[in-house]
Amino acid sequence: MTSPNPLECDAEKLDVKSIVRKATELNDFGHLLEHVPYAKFIGMGVERFGDELVFKLPAKDDNIGNPVLPALHGGVIAGFMEMSAIVQLMVFMQATKVPKIVDFSIDYLRAGYHKDSFAECKITRQGRRVANVSINCWQTNRKHLIATARAHFLID
Amino acid sequence: MNKTADVFPLTEMASRFVAQLTQCQRLKLKVLEGSAKHVLMELPYDSQLVGYPDTGVIHGGVITTLMDTASGCAVVCSIFDKFQALELSPTLDLRVDYMKPAEPFKPVYGFAQCYKLSSSVAFTRAIAYQDSIDDPIAHAVGSFMRISPEMVGEEFRQALMGEPRHD
Numbered sequence: 001m002t003s004p005n006p007l008e009c010d011a012e013k014l015d016v017k018s019i020v021r022k023a024t025e026l027n028d029f030g031h032l033l034e035h036v037p038y039a040k041f042i043g044m045g046v047e048r049f050g051d052e053l054v055f056k057l058p059a060k061d062d063n064i065g066n067p068v069l070p071a072l073h074g075g076v077i078a079g080f081m082e083m084s085a086i087v088q089l090m091v092f093m094q095a096t097k098v099p100k101i102v103d104f105s106i107d108y109l110r111a112g113y114h115k116d117s118f119a120e121c122k123i124t125r126q127g128r129r130v131a132n133v134s135i136n137c138w139q140t141n142r143k144h145l146i147a148t149a150r151a152h153f154l155i156d
Numbered sequence: 157m158n159k160t161a162d163v164f165p166l167t168e169m170a171s172r173f174v175a176q177l178t179q180c181q182r183l184k185l186k187v188l189e190g191s192a193k194h195v196l197m198e199l200p201y202d203s204q205l206v207g208y209p210d211t212g213v214i215h216g217g218v219i220t221t222l223m224d225t226a227s228g229c230a231v232v233c234s235i236f237d238k239f240q241a242l243e244l245s246p247t248l249d250l251r252v253d254y255m256k257p258a259e260p261f262k263p264v265y266g267f268a269q270c271y272k273l274s275s276s277v278a279f280t281r282a283i284a285y286q287d288s289i290d291d292p293i294a295h296a297v298g299s300f301m302r303i304s305p306e307m308v309g310e311e312f313r314q315a316l317m318g319e320p321r322h323d
Binding site: 014016035036037038040041042061062063064065066067068073074075076078079080082083086097098100101102103104105106107108111 | 176177178179180182203204205206207208209210214215216217218220221222223224225228244246247248249250251252253254257308309311312
C-alpha cells in the first residue's frame with residue numbers, strides 16, 4: 001500500500017488480543033462482532049453452546065438478492081460464512097490479529113430464503129501460517145444445508 | 157443515449173438487473189459497462205463495510221458479493237445476447253482468491269465474463285481491482301445453473317426490459 005492510511009492511528013488502540021480475552025471472560029462473542037462494521041451491516045450474531053459456536057444471521061430485508069423468491073443474496077451468505085470462520089479462528093487461537101483471507105470457495109446447495117440462517121465452522125487444519133476452515137450454513141433444518149464453504153486464512 | 161450505451165448495448169439492462177437486488181442497492185453497486193462478453197461494476201468505499209477495523213480494509217464478503225453479482229449479471233447478459241431471453245441463473249459455486257487487501261477510501265471495480273454457456277451450466281471468471289486490472293485484489297471463478305425463462309416472474313421481467321408497468 002502506497003497512500004497513507006488515516007485509520008492506521010486507530011490500529012494501535014485496537015488491541016485485538018484483549019478484545020478476544022474480554023469476549024472469552026464475558027462468554028459473549030458478540031462483543032467481537034461489535035468491532036466489525038460489516039458484521040453489523042448484515043446483522044449477524046453468535047452464541048456459544050459449551051465448546052461450540054453457532055453463528056446466526058437473522059432475516060433482514062437489506063440482505064435480499066432476488067426479490068421474486070425472495071432469496072438472500074449469495075454474497076451475503078458467503079460474507080456471513082467468512083466472518084463466522086474468522087471469529088471461530090480468533091476465539092480458538094486467542095488471536096492477536098484478525099486472520100487474513102487467502103481464498104474462499106462456496107457451494108450453494110439450496111436457495112437461502114428470507115428467514116434466519118445459521119452457520120457452524122470446523123478448523124480442519126491449523127498450521128503455523130495458514131489455517132483451513134470449513135463452514136456449513138443452514139436455515140430450518142441443520143441437515144438441510146443451504147451452502148457449504150471452505151476457506152484458507154493467513155494467521156500468525 | 158450516452159456513449160457507453162452505444163458501445164456496450166447491455167449496460168442499461170445490466171443496470172436494471174442490479175437495481176432489482178436489494179443488497180446491491182445497499183452496497184450502492186453501479187454498472188459501468190455491460191455487453192455480451194463482459195460486465196464492469198463499481199463498488200464505492202463505505203466505512204460500514206469494513207471487515208478489518210485495524211486497517212479500514214473492507215470485508216472479503218463484500219468482494220465476494222461484488223464477484224457474485226458481476227458474474228451473475230454477465231451470465232444474464234450473455235444469455236440475453238444469445239437467445240434474446242431472460243434467465244436468472246442461481247450460483248452453483250464460486251471460488252474467490254484474494255491477492256491483496258483493497259485500499260481503503262477507494263472504489264473497487266469488478267470485471268466479469270461469462271466465458272462458456274452450455275445447455276445447463278454457465279461458467280464465469282471475474283477480477284476485482286482498484287488502480288489497474290493488471291494489479292488485481294481478487295480473482296473469482298464460478299458456475300451458474302441455467303433455469304428456464306418461464307421461471308422469471310412477470311414483474312421482474314418487466315423491470316429488466318423497461319416495459320411500461322401497469323401499477
